[in-house]
Amino acid sequence: xxxxxxxxxxxxxxxxxxxxxxxxxxxxxxxxxxxxxxxxxxxxxxxxxxxxxxxxxxxxxxxxxxxxxxxxxxxxxxxxxxxxxxxxxxxxxxxxxxxxxxxxxxxxxxxxxxxxxxxxxxxxxxxxxxxxxxxxxxxxxxxxxxxxxxxxxxxxxxxxxxxxxxxxxxxxxxxxxxxxxxxxxxxxxxxxxxxxxxxxxxxxxxxxxxxxxxxxxxxxxxxxxxxxxxxxxxxxxxxxxxxxxxxxxxxxxxxxxxxxxxxxxxxxxxxxxxxxxxxxxxxxxxxxxxxxxxxxxxxxxxxxxxxxxxxxxxxxxxxxxxxxxxxxxxxxxxxxxxxxxxxxxxxxxxxxxxxxxxxxxxxxxxxxxxxxxxxxxxxxxxxxxxxxxxxxxxxxxxxxxxxxxxxxxxxxxxxxxxxxxxxxxxxxxxxxxxxxxx
Amino acid sequence: xxxxxxxxxxxxxxxxxxxxxxxxxxxxxxxxxxxxxxxxxxxxxxxxxxxxxxxxxxxxxxxxxxxxxxxxxxxxxxxxxxxxxxxxxxxxxxxxxxxxxxxxxxxxxxxxxxxxxxxxxxxxxxxxxxxxxxxxxxxxxxxxxxxxxxxxxxxxxxxxxxxxxxxxxxxxxxxx
Ligand SMILES: Cc1cc2nc3c(=O)[nH]c(=O)nc-3n(C[C@H](O)[C@H](O)[C@H](O)COP(=O)(O)O)c2cc1C
Ligand code: SF4
Ligand code: FES
Numbered sequence: 335x336x337x338x339x340x341x342x343x344x345x346x347x348x349x350x351x352x353x354x355x356x357x358x359x360x361x362x363x364x365x366x367x368x369x370x371x372x373x374x375x376x377x378x379x380x381x382x383x384x385x386x387x388x389x390x391x392x393x394x395x396x397x398x399x400x401x402x403x404x405x406x407x408x409x410x411x412x413x414x415x416x417x418x419x420x421x422x423x424x425x426x427x428x429x430x431x432x433x434x435x436x437x438x439x440x441x442x443x444x445x446x447x448x449x450x451x452x453x454x455x456x457x458x459x460x461x462x463x464x465x466x467x468x469x470x471x472x473x474x475x476x477x478x479x480x481x482x483x484x485x486x487x488x489x490x491x492x493x494x495x496x497x498x499x500x501x502x503x504x505x506x507x508x509x510x511x512x513x514x515x516x517x518x519x520x521x522x523x524x525x526x527x528x529x530x531x532x533x534x535x536x537x538x539x540x541x542x543x544x545x546x547x548x549x550x551x552x553x554x555x556x557x558x559x560x561x562x563x564x565x566x567x568x569x570x571x572x573x574x575x576x577x578x579x580x581x582x583x584x585x586x587x588x589x590x591x592x593x594x595x596x597x598x599x600x601x602x603x604x605x606x607x608x609x610x611x612x613x614x615x616x617x618x619x620x621x622x623x624x625x626x627x628x629x630x631x632x633x634x635x636x637x638x639x640x641x642x643x644x645x646x647x648x649x650x651x652x653x654x655x656x657x658x659x660x661x662x663x664x665x666x667x668x669x670x671x672x673x674x675x676x677x678x679x680x681x682x683x684x685x686x687x688x689x690x691x692x693x694x695x696x697x698x699x700x701x702x703x704x705x706x707x708x709x710x711x712x713x714x715x716x717x718x719x720x721x722x723x724x725x726x727x728x729x730x731x732x733x734x735x736x737x738x739x740x741x742x743x744x745x746x747x748x749x750x751x752x753x754x755x756x757x758x759x760x761x762x763x764x765x766x767x768x769x770x771x772x
Numbered sequence: 773x774x775x776x777x778x779x780x781x782x783x784x785x786x787x788x789x790x791x792x793x794x795x796x797x798x799x800x801x802x803x804x805x806x807x808x809x810x811x812x813x814x815x816x817x818x819x820x821x822x823x824x825x826x827x828x829x830x831x832x833x834x835x836x837x838x839x840x841x842x843x844x845x846x847x848x849x850x851x852x853x854x855x856x857x858x859x860x861x862x863x864x865x866x867x868x869x870x871x872x873x874x875x876x877x878x879x880x881x882x883x884x885x886x887x888x889x890x891x892x893x894x895x896x897x898x899x900x901x902x903x904x905x906x907x908x909x910x911x912x913x914x915x916x917x918x919x920x921x922x923x924x925x926x927x928x929x930x931x932x933x934x935x936x937x938x939x940x941x942x943x944x945x946x947x948x
Contacts, residue, residue: 335920415812427876427915458812465823465860466916468929501810506819507860509914523815523844525857541813584878584919591920627877627915660919662878676877680914686857 336591337434340599340609342570345558345578346551347594350438356473358480361441367486369557370448374494377560379410382453386556388564390576395421395512395549396626396658398646402564405546407536408454414543416456418447419521422463422470422550423505423512427627427680428660431580431592432550436463436470439554440477444500446553448491449560451498454546458499462517465506474502509684513732514547516686527688528732551580551659571597575645579656581605585663586614595644602642602652606663617665621749624649625657627677628737630744631670654744670749671756674742675703681738689731695722696738711757716746719753794839800828804843814844818854822861831862859913867902867909869947872926875912878919887923888912890940907948 337350349355349364361367373382387402408416420443424432436443443461451459463471478500481487489497503521505511511520515529518540539545555577559567568576575597584590588611599605606612606619613619619634624644632654636642642652649656664673682696699722706715723739730736746753796804807820821843825836832840832855841848855861873879873888888910892898895908902909918924921933932943 424917425915428878428919429915430917430919433917460810464917465819465858466926466929469931503810503816504819504823506822506858507913508858520819521816522813523818523854525854582920584922585881590922623877662881662919664881668881673877673880676875676880680876683914 336589336593336610337438338591339578339594340605342578342594342596344594345570346435346442346554346580347592349442350434355438356440356477358441358477358484361439365561366441366557367445369560370445370452370486371492373449373452373560374492374496379453379455382449382560385559385564386453388568389555389559390564390568390571390574391552391555391559392575392646393549394551394555394579394659395514396426396628398656401548401552404536404548405450405453407534408544408546409537410455412544415458415541416454417540417543417545418450418454418456418459419514419517419540419545419547420447420459420461420550420553421512421514421517421547422461422467423509423517424467424550425464425509425512425684426658426660427677428584428623428662429582429626429658430584431582431659433467433470434592435550435554435580436467437473440474441481442554442557443474443550444477444481444487446556447500448486448498449556450546450548450553451500452496454544456498456546458501460501460503460521460540462503462505462511462521464511465504468504471502471504478502508686509680510686510732510734513734516732517547518545525686527686528734530731572645572647574647579645579659581644581659581661583610583661583663586617586665586668587663588612588614597645598648599644600641602637602644603639605644606637610663613663613665615665617667619663620666620668621664621670621673623654623660623662623664623741625655626660627662627680628740629655629657630740631674631748633748636748670745670752671703671706674745675700675707677741678703678738681734685734685738689735691726692730692732692735692738695726695730695735698722699738699742706756713757715757716750716753719746792835792838793842794825794829794833794835796828796839800824815846815850818844818846818851819858822851822855826862831865865902865906867907869908869927871908871910872913872916873911874914874916874918874922874924874926876915876919878915879922879924882922884923886937887925887935887940890937891925891944894941894944908944 354360383405391401392398422432447459508526510516511526513528516526520526535545535547571577578594578596581593622632636653646656678699682700685692685696687693723743726735727739807817829836837851840851875884891910899910899912918933923935924933
């Protein structure tokens with residue numbers, strides 16, 4: 335599997351190929367913990383937040399919310415404890431970038447959290463990692479111990495007045511716990527149900543205290559932003575999407591992997607056909623899901639010859655979203671009906687059950703997909719799927735409901751032929767199932 | 773009132789008061805203390821502690837659940853409420869080697885079905901079952917973050933990636 339940068343100097347992936355890259359001394363010899371030193375020696379919390387704003391860094395967890403702005407929402411005068419929580423739940427299908435950052439460069443994450451904690455006045459911080467990534471929790475625990483022993487964590491960090499702690503925490507297998515409010519419920523020892531927003535976590539998060547939840551890749555960008563300055567970081571990307579972004583490429587390409595690209599990379603076709611080595615086995619490209627399973631699926635003809643720019647605005651213009659950067663490539667042999675069924679089963683399994691549209695809707699969708707697969711497709715089923723999606727999208731308690739609807743809506747609309755072929759011309763179709771609800 | 777009967781068996785278990793409470797070695801107790809020390813609120817340690825109980829006792833058995841309730845100062849039902857939410861927490865015994873084949877899209881595209889079929893054939897059990905000797909259990913799970921090295925399965929906490937028929941054979945032989 336490829337891990338590296340294309341079209342820019344590696345930033346986030348700068349150290350991943352060094353021998354023993356996860357150890358403190360290697361990190362320090364390669365520029366590590368210089369940023370926190372700079373922060374403690376020369377910057378106020380407001381200075382840090384200002385640099386973050388200038389960097390135009392947008393959250394890498396999926397929503398793309400400007401990080402500097404998020405940090406500035408935390409009330410300065412609140413007497414309550416404040417928390418930074420790193421979201422390492424990484425469960426969005428197609429996404430596997432945070433894993434390599436933590437595996438290969440755990441101290442970069444620790445330094446990022448330290449700087450965030452300083453900016454927000456947080457004394458206790460957690461890294462919420464999905465339970466399946468136990469080996470990463472072990473790696474982080476070792477790195478945290480190293481940092482503690484070196485005076486980089488705990489009391490009076492690097493001899494300053496700043497003290498803080500970072501702890502690892504484990505999830506236990508639930509995609510919904512990647513959603514920030516569900517994550518906080520889970521971290522409080524509850525079932526992982528989302529909470530009403532507002533209040534946003536910045537006002538009332540963990541233990542009802544001001545909390546910033548950030549993705550791993552967001553926090554690992556922080557040390558470089560501080561070192562090079564927000565403006566320089568922004569210039570690596572575009573005006574509204576600063577810096578570089580990791581893309582986790584999987585599916586039918588010759589060279590899957592984690593690719594670091596500058597934001598605004600031109601263009602998606604070149605990325606697939608050249609950088610990722612083209613489509614495997616000499617096949618043709620059929621479809622791409624560019625930002626994790628929750629975003630709109632794109633047809634090949636929305637990509638080939640279309641100069642789709644790879645950043646937040648470029649992908650929206652191209653008909654999809656950056657999402658988590660989980661880039662799934664499908665060749666001409668894939669039946670989009672089947673791939674969509676696969677993802678719908680995922681959302682049904684992961685629906686937390688809290689609200690009716692999502693819980694019942696995803697279940698119903700899967701039942702319809704199964705009926706069609708078993709030869710009981712009816713011509714009106716494409717519309718039926720869209721109708722159900724319409725009753726989930728925008729009507730669910732949290733964004734998981736939308737995330738379940740979008741892949742289906744875009745697939746039915748962009749690949750009608752793949753659905754139609756299951757809905758007509760089948761001998762066992764209509765009559766057999768007539769009168770049944772599903 | 774006509775109500776769909778809900779799964780009584782699952783709900784009735786938590787209210788049974790088991791007479792036995794699990795005990796652990798001082799070493800494990802110390803590990804549990806370390807986790808409790810991380811949080812201002814004890815209940816936050818519930819997931820890490822559940823994994824420890826599961827590791828020590830094979831699954832969240834009633835004495836283990838009672839232990840957690842006592843240690844965290846919660847009710848038995850609080851423990852069950854959380855345990856039933858998360859797919860990695862097991863309320864019944866699983867195999868010594870718990871095989872979890874990823875079935876989500878990227879793995880599917882690269883042949884996860886074949887990997888599951890191989891396991892089914894080789895172990896002689898269906899998905900969701902356990903071998904009679906309790907050595908292996910087989911399940912299909914959602915994306916495990918190895919999409920770039922698909923197809924894959926996880927056995928207990930170990931990742932096995934870029935799987936081929938030969939590799940699956942080899943791995944299962946080595947554990948048999
Ligand atoms: C269903 C769902 C799952 C999510 N999963 C993740 C995840 O695994 N990792 C992550 O960082 N953010 C995830 N998010 C986004 C978080 O809610 C949140 O926006 C993010 O952690 C904020 O960090 P950022 O601003 O650095 O992106 C998910 C959101 C939803 C709705
Ligand atoms: S939309 Fe789905 S995941 Fe979100 S609260 Fe409702 S049931 Fe739970
Ligand atoms: S789809 Fe199988 S690991 Fe992601």
